[in-house]
Amino acid sequence: MNVRNIKPGIDSVGAIDFDRRLFDSLIPTPDGTSYNSYLIRGSEKTALIDAVDPAMDYVLTSNLDDLNVTQLDYIICNHAEQDHAGAIPLVLDLYPEAKVVCTPKCKGMLIDLLHLNEDVFITVNDKETLSLGNKTLEFIHMPWVHWPETMVTYLREDKILFSCDFFGSHMAQTALYAEDEFIIFESAKRYFGEIMMPFRVNIQRNLDKLKDYNLDMIAPSHGPIYHKPEFILNAYKSWVYNEPRNTVLLPYVSMHGSTKDMVDYLVGALIKRGVEVKQFDLTVADTGKLAMALVDSATLVLGTCTVLGGAHPLASNAAFLANALRPNLKFASIIGSFGWGSKAVEQITGMLTNLKIEVIEPVYIKGNPREDDFKALDKLADTIAAKHREHGFN
Numbered sequence: 001m002n003v004r005n006i007k008p009g010i011d012s013v014g015a016i017d018f019d020r021r022l023f024d025s026l027i028p029t030p031d032g033t034s035y036n037s038y039l040i041r042g043s044e045k046t047a048l049i050d051a052v053d054p055a056m057d058y059v060l061t062s063n064l065d066d067l068n069v070t071q072l073d074y075i076i077c078n079h080a081e082q083d084h085a086g087a088i089p090l091v092l093d094l095y096p097e098a099k100v101v102c103t104p105k106c107k108g109m110l111i112d113l114l115h116l117n118e119d120v121f122i123t124v125n126d127k128e129t130l131s132l133g134n135k136t137l138e139f140i141h142m143p144w145v146h147w148p149e150t151m152v153t154y155l156r157e158d159k160i161l162f163s164c165d166f167f168g169s170h171m172a173q174t175a176l177y178a179e180d181e182f183i184i185f186e187s188a189k190r191y192f193g194e195i196m197m198p199f200r201v202n203i204q205r206n207l208d209k210l211k212d213y214n215l216d217m218i219a220p221s222h223g224p225i226y227h228k229p230e231f232i233l234n235a236y237k238s239w240v241y242n243e244p245r246n247t248v249l250l251p252y253v254s255m256h257g258s259t260k261d262m263v264d265y266l267v268g269a270l271i272k273r274g275v276e277v278k279q280f281d282l283t284v285a286d287t288g289k290l291a292m293a294l295v296d297s298a299t300l301v302l303g304t305c306t307v308l309g310g311a312h313p314l315a316s317n318a319a320f321l322a323n324a325l326r327p328n329l330k331f332a333s334i335i336g337s338f339g340w341g342s343k344a345v346e347q348i349t350g351m352l353t354n355l356k357i358e359v360i361e362p363v364y365i366k367g368n369p370r371e372d373d374f375k376a377l378d379k380l381a382d383t384i385a386a387k388h389r390e391h392g393f394n
Contacts (some may be wrong), residue, residue: 003149006219007040009041010038010040010041010155011040012036012176013048014034016172017034017055017056020033023138028288031374032170033171033172033222033223035221036375037060037221038162039069040132040135041135043133043134045073047072047137049070049078049104050078050079051084053086054056056058061300069096069331072091072124072240073099074098074100074132075088075099076102076137077100077167078163078221079106079151080147088114089115092170099122100120100122101123101124101130103141106123106151118193122153129142135157136155137155137156138152142152142206143202144199145196145203146198147198150164154213155217158217160218161217161218161219162220165179165220166206166220168191168223169191169222169264170187176224177226177394178227181231184223184231189292190288192295197239197327200239204240213230215233226308228359243328243391243392244296247278247298248276248277248298248301249294250280250301250303251285251303251318252279252302253281253282253304254305260303262335262363262369263279265383268323269377269380269381273384274385275385275388283314290321294325297329298391299332301334301335301384302319302332302334302348303332304348305336306341308338309343315344315348319348319351323352331357331387332349333363333380333384334362334363335363336365337366360384363377
């Protein structure tokens, strides 16, 4: 159904999901996704690199049938999450002689998640190899990219890195390779912001592990294959190593217009001072776009009205998201208004404890903004612009 040949003896046998619009009941996937699985047939042994989401296991089995796969020796599980490992029980039913190859930690997780028997496993150490005859698989442990049990698999003779979630993108397309780099860049950045950004420091260490490998292709388990791997390697290096840009991310929610007036004024004040602003109305904002903006913004200014003495739930959700994703933010502040009282500032700042940020004095006012309130917003804009210049953000 979806079999596509990569090189002699190497086929893509996974599933393309054009219709999926929400991942993990949380992440928007406006372009769908794919669950990539790769079949490698050596001169002596055959291996399947990752499986697919159980919802599309019939695609994988149909593809294996189309290729007349009568023997499967190994199922390489780079990552235990169900969208890659969930179809393993069915594959084992069809090929009971196959062994599941994974890290020791992954073995325990697969037993918990899929109730696999202990005798189906072969666990491998970091840099351990497995021969398929004329093809050699090398397993490189990459813990916390993005789960603790993760590894990637390198096919030495063909110089292909099967990276599972690492370097992935939620994108459904029939093209096998990443040809349109502009579109792929946005999809990959969205994926990084939503999923990989909390593990930025771990990714730095694991990128270093790949320096000595000659890579002709990077084949992730979501999205297209990178046949020009420097493109995605350079993108990841910029996302995990570079300082943030001269950018303020300003998500907000306003019930009766007071907070919106403050947001509009602050945006104009920042523009006058040469600061880029990315503004999001939280009542309609795409969570993925918000995550992308967090990747390289220097400052977060959260605008919120008051609900029952506290921050609006949508503002709290945005603060929770920023705190969970752990972007490389340097500064944060809060603006908004209240009618009779509010603890919104304390609530929001208390939700940003994972971030190594300086909190700039908030501008939180009673009622509609007055002249003095706009002056306070000018002062906030002055402070942000000065701190960005001081740190050399551009």
